[in-house]
Amino acid sequence: MTIFAWYGNKQQKIINMAHPKGYCPIPPEKRFQKGKSGNPKGRPKKVLAWVNTQLEKEGYSEAKPVDITSCYLRLINIPLKEVKKMSNDATQPSLVQIVGKAILSSKGFEIVEKMLDRGIGKALERMKVENTELKEYDLSKLSDEELDMWLKLTEKSGN
Numbered sequence: 325m326t327i328f329a330w331y332g333n334k335q336q337k338i339i340n341m342a343h344p345k346g347y348c349p350i351p352p353e354k355r356f357q358k359g360k361s362g363n364p365k366g367r368p369k370k371v372l373a374w375v376n377t378q379l380e381k382e383g384y385s386e387a388k389p390v391d392i393t394s395c396y397l398r399l400i401n402i403p404l405k406e407v408k409k410m411s412n413d414a415t416q417p418s419l420v421q422i423v424g425k426a427i428l429s430s431k432g433f434e435i436v437e438k439m440l441d442r443g444i445g446k447a448l449e450r451m452k453v454e455n456t457e458l459k460e461y462d463l464s465k466l467s468d469e470e471l472d473m474w475l476k477l478t479e480k481s482g483n
Contacts, residue, residue: 392419396439399423 411424
C-alpha cells in the first residue's frame with residue numbers, strides 16, 4: 325500500500341506503512357545535517373540575566389542593602405515639599421520616585437513605618453512571663469505515644 329504524507333508544503337511518498345519500529349521514517353531533507361547544529365540559535369538567555377547584563381553595559385550598578393537603607397533614612401528626613409519635587413523629577417532614581425509618591429499618598433504613615441522597620445529594624449517585643457511554677461503530672465495515665473511525645477518535648481526544653 326502506498327501512502328502519501330505532507331511535510332511542510334511538499335507531499336512525500338511513504339512506501340512502507342508497517343515500519344518495523346512503529347513510526348514513519350523522517351525524510352532525508354528533514355534529518356539533522358552533519359556538521360550543522362540542530363539548535364543554531366542556542367538555548368535562550370534567561371531574561372533577568374539579560375536585563376542585568378544590559379543595565380551593567382549602560383553603567384547602572386547594583387544597589388547595595390546599605391545604600392537602600394541610607395536612602396530610606398534620608399527620605400524620612402526631607403520636608404514633604406522637597407519629597408514632592410523629587411518624586412516628580414524623572415531624573416531621580418526609581419526608588420526615590422516610587423517611595424516619594426508612596427509617602428505623599430494616603431498611606432504615608434504606613435510607608436514611613438515600613439521604611440523605619442527596614443532601616444533600623446523592628447522594635448523588640450518584650451514579654452513578662454508570670455507563673456513559673458512547675459506542676460506535677462501523673463504520667464501513668466498517658467499512652468505510649470503521648471509519653472514518647474512528652475519525652476521529646478522535655479528533651480528539647482532541657483528539663
